[in-house]
Amino acid sequence: MSDPQVPPTYDDVLAAHARIQPYIHRTPILTCATLDRMSGAELLFKCENFQKGGAFKARGATNAVFSLDDATAAKGVATHSSGNHGTALAYAAGRRGIPCEVVMPRTSPQAKKDAVRGYGATVIECEPSTSSREAVFAEVVARSGADFVHPFNDARVIAGQATCAKELFEDAGPLDAVIAPIGGGGLVSGSCLTLSTLSPTTRIYAAEPANADDAHRSLKAGHIITDDAPQTIADGLKVSMKELTWHFVSRHVADILLVSEEEIVAAMMLIWKRMKIVMEPSSAVPLAAVLKNHDLFAGQRVGVLITGGNVDLDRLPWTSA
Structure with missing residues (x-):
């Protein structure tokens, strides 16, 4: 990959996966019967909270x-x-x-x-x-x-993030939809790159806090809209897209679904309680969106990307005043 500012190809994803395998985990896919009942869908959670460093990054x-x-x-x-x-x-x-x-x-x-x-x-x-x-x-x-090494506007980074959806597709089989949280859009872009190649009929959704809805507004407007300092509990989703991630999001994302701060906290608590795993607020945004948009996902096999587990245990959202 010669230029970090040129959109990566799927060949770059294959090279990235071979390059990074000695240093990363192939993270598990977990399910939860309770969350399946609540959503009316079959949810397959790709658990990057178990990744090296605690996140897909x-x-x-x-x-x-x-x-x-x-x-x-x-x-x-x-x-x-x-x-x-x-x-x-x-x-x-x-x-x-x-x-x-x-x-x-x-x-x-x-x-x-x-x-x-x-x-x-x-x-x-x-x-x-x-x-x-x-x-x-x-x-x-x-x-x-x-x-x-830009957090997301870098072809090398996007190609690496794309390996997450590659593993999900290989391990879970056919999926009707995949949903991931969006801030700068690196993981969503990688998912677009992988799934448009391996499973072009799979719909790709992004989920975003309503308090930091620049990606949602960008998709509706047809160009990048930025927010400088939005306020949301999902601290990993406060940044705005840039040219490389917009390249993929604008072409392949079916919709960007918004959720409230209260819905994020409720979804985070559900995963902690029902799945017994630690994950951070940003990771709860996709489940919150699935539960809020029941009719969109009911009856579907849905891949849900849990992006990270680096939460401050002294500042859990349900214990703060």
């Missing part, structure tokens, strides 16, 4: 890091991230033995900051807005000369 970050030639890698990698991509890049850089710097909003969950540092990377804090994040990051790259 390990796939794209690892592909990017191990795609670098030795001379470039020696200067290290850098990124900006609300947490999961930063953790993933720190993990991948650690596996390759190269430096990593991550610009993170000061409001990111402490658990995510600790995870980045735990993998040996350096955290540089910024204000919780896209403009602050990008300004601070520009200073970091100018100083270090590190390779910028």
Whole structure:
């Protein structure tokens, strides 16, 4: 893959999967009879909360890091991230033995900051807005000369994220629909790339907080609409799409479904209670959308991408005042 700004192909996905397999988990697909009854659908949960670094982001970050030639890698990698991509890049850089710097909003969950540092990377804090994040990051790259691995607007990252849907299709069989949360759109874009190749009849949906609905508005308007600092409990979904992810979302996503903050918390609690697994608020957004849009999914086999499990246990949404 020569240019990170050129949309990846399915050949890039195949190469990425071969490249990253020594460093990632092939995560399980879990089911829940209670959630099937509630939704009227057969739900197959691809559990990336069990992934290295606690989120699907390990796939794209690892592909990017191990795609670098030795001379470039020696200067290290850098990124900006609300947490999961930063953790993933720190993990991948650690596996390759190269430096990593991550610009993170000061409001990111402490658990995510600790995870980045735990993998040996350096955290540089910024204000919780896209403009602050990008300004601070520009200073970091100018100083270090590190390779910028964008959280989602990077062909290497999208090709890596696409391996998640590839595994889901291989392990679950035919699916009527797949739904994933959307922020910047890296995972959704990867899912579009994989499924448009392997299963073009599978409908692809994205789910988004109503409080951070820029992707929904973008799809309706036919062009990218951005929000600088939306407020939602789903902290991983506060960023807006860019050109590479819009390329896939605009062509392949059937709809972007919105859910309220209360619906996100209720879905998160359901998964914790019924499936006995830890997952973060962003991961609950797809289930909330499925339950809210019963008629859209009833009677269908639906792949649901649980994106991560890096939750701050001291700030669970149902225990906060």
